[in-house]
Amino acid sequence: MVTLLDKGYFPGLKGIPIVESKISNIDGEKGILTFRGYPVEELAKHCSYEDVCYLLLKEDLPTEDERTELRKELLKYKDVDINIANSIAHMDRNLHPMYMLSISVLLLQGSDSTSFNIKNQEENIQRAIRLIAKLPTLIGIYRTKDPDFAQGKEFDSFAHYALYCLDEQSAKNQDLVNIFEQLLILHADHTINNSTFSVRAVGSSHASIFASISSAINSLSGPLHGGANEKVISMLEEIKSPENIEAYIESKISEGEKIMGLGHRVYKTYDPRGVYFKKELLPKIFNEDNPFKIDKHLDNLYNIAQGVEEVALKRFGNKGIYPNVDFWSGLILKAMNIEPNYFTTIFALGRIMGWAAHWLENIESKNAIFRPKQLYKGLDIRHIDK
Known part of the structure; x- marks a missing residue:
């Protein structure tokens, strides 16, 4: 190895x-x-x-x-x-x-x-x-x-x-x-x-x-950093319906494409921020007693997200891949009418x-200026022919 x-x-x-x-x-x-x-x-x-x-x-x-x-x-x-x-x-x-x-x-x-x-x-x-x-x-x-x-x-x-x-x-x-x-x-x-x-x-x-x-x-x-929550909403809208979740995820896996909002470079379990969104914040928005209206489109996206999470946990949970903070945050922001x-x-x-x-x-802390070293893989010295 x-x-x-x-x-x-x-x-x-x-x-x-x-x-x-x-x-x-x-x-x-x-x-x-x-x-x-x-x-x-x-x-x-x-x-x-x-x-x-x-x-x-x-x-x-x-x-x-x-x-x-x-x-x-x-x-x-x-x-x-x-x-x-x-x-x-x-x-x-x-x-x-x-x-x-x-x-x-x-x-x-x-x-x-x-x-x-x-x-x-x-x-x-x-x-x-x-x-x-x-x-x-x-x-x-x-x-x-x-x-x-x-x-x-x-x-x-x-x-x-x-x-x-x-x-x-x-x-x-x-x-x-x-x-x-x-x-x-x-x-x-x-x-x-x-x-x-x-x-x-x-x-x-x-x-x-x-x-x-x-x-x-x-x-x-x-999109591999902060732009992911925007991409998650696009993904949920692309899925369109909870009935399409399994087929969507299968197609992404077979094509070797990333499923937005899943996995994290550091966490091998559920992102604690994602847990807080899921258990503390989302229930305050997606319930019948909330103080503001949630339209059918947004409610459908929430249902799709829950379905994606369920399928993802079955497929990837044993690999340490869980929904992250970006998976849920976009739904809350969309509920606030934010573009x-x-x-x-x-x-x-x-x-x-x-x-x-x-x-x-x-x-x-008076840290030194960052100056990493590269590993050169280019051509050896060569000269201009005249």
Whole structure:
């Protein structure tokens, strides 16, 4: 058997430790995810967005006064410069919102002339908070094409504002705001995944937080990372009916194609975030007593998803392949009338807390600039014939 050491390189750095971190931890065998020691399920159930943001950036949960102060800061700094707002409002409508978000984060650097000075960690934390505050606004401006979006409006919490930026009607329903807040918390961090690696790698050159977060957004846009929940909804719509599930899965297996929303590189059991979606959040939406209407189309997609899960567990459960967080999250977002091409931006609204925490930790730990080594397989030296 040829080992990775025999090959001389490690494709994708799979399983290779590259940093020491205190931010989050995964036990893939037991299906446990913690943020600074707290199980993610407890944080989602008992904490606010502001609590988790404070925990990730400042290493512990806030007092009531500290939570209130952070909430004030996030809502105070949500607005963006009018020139940037106009640029976003006039971006091409065909541009996927994730690429808009990446571009817009870089534009924000134009309003921060000292962003390359990263020596003062307290200033770095404040810069991170102000960037987190503005992320929903970028989405709201682009979605509505209104540079004055949400100007002068009051909001109860940052989660309330974030949902307003995606759908004004859903933001009027406190039950939906609570569900949305829990969804953001569940996405807040996930150790050194592809996008967080991007933050660490770019930040290791002492690039600004804007450049580092922009790179992470681009990473997250891919269907093998954050874009999967959008693809799951497309898959459920392609199946059309619960009666078609078996045939659909068989065709995917026979063609060697990936079934979206199934499996995870780290978890060998059910993703704890997926369990929370399934047991805690989805039942609040898909039941007869819910405070908002679910149309027949969405109810059918939910039934299909349950059927796909049932078939998948029978076919792949013994191989450690289970539905992941992306398998369920799109159904919740669709119930909030959020357009599917904005699903991955919501992932970013949660994950930016973790990205910022990793950027900050990378600076404080004085990690060396990332410089992996390649294994060259090209041609030997050759010369131009004259």
